[in-house]
Amino acid sequence: MKRTPVDPWEWNIKFGFHQGEVVEGHRRILVCAGQTALDENGEVVQPGDMAAQIGLALDNVEAVLHEAGMRLSDVVRLNQYTTDMELYLQHVGVMGKRLEAAGIAPPGTLLQxxxxxxxxxxxxxxxTAVA
Incomplete structure (x- = not known):
């Protein structure tokens, strides 16, 4: 699979995402339901703890990817939803470090x-992941 960043501007790079990516040579697409900080029984873990929930939600994304035979590096779009934008932006580095380690900066939307x-x-x- 070949990924080519599309960035007509560069301001977004410091925020860890590309404006777009052209993805070529893939054979499978995984569309993942929204993942939150729920455990294997569907119970909320770390209620209200933004940093913990960002990490747990990403753990759950990785669990779905793994089940599909994919890795975090296969993610080509990552939408993010939060109930508190200011708090989210204070703790989003929890995810940023993991995305950087996976070598990705996927496009996506961030909404409160x-x-x-x-x-x-x-x-x-x-x-959304492709492989």
Whole structure:
């Protein structure tokens, strides 16, 4: 698979994402449901703890990727939803380090929402991967 960043501007690079990516030579696409800080029983973990929930939501994204025979480096789009933008931006480095280690800066959308599926959830990640 070949990924070519598309960045008509460069301001976004410091925020860890590309404006777009051309993806060629792939054979499979995984569209992942939004992942949150839920455990294997569907219970909220670390209610209200933004840093912990970012890491746990990304763990859950990686679990779905693994089940599909993919890795974090296969993610080509990552949408992010949070109930508290200011707090999210203070802790997004938790995810940034892991994306950087995987060698990716996927395009995506970051939105503040009034609520998520269950009380206590503060972040949700929605990924698309190709391999």
């Amino acid at each position: 929402v009034s609520g998520l599926a269950f009380p206590g959830l503060v972040v949700e990640l929605e990924a």
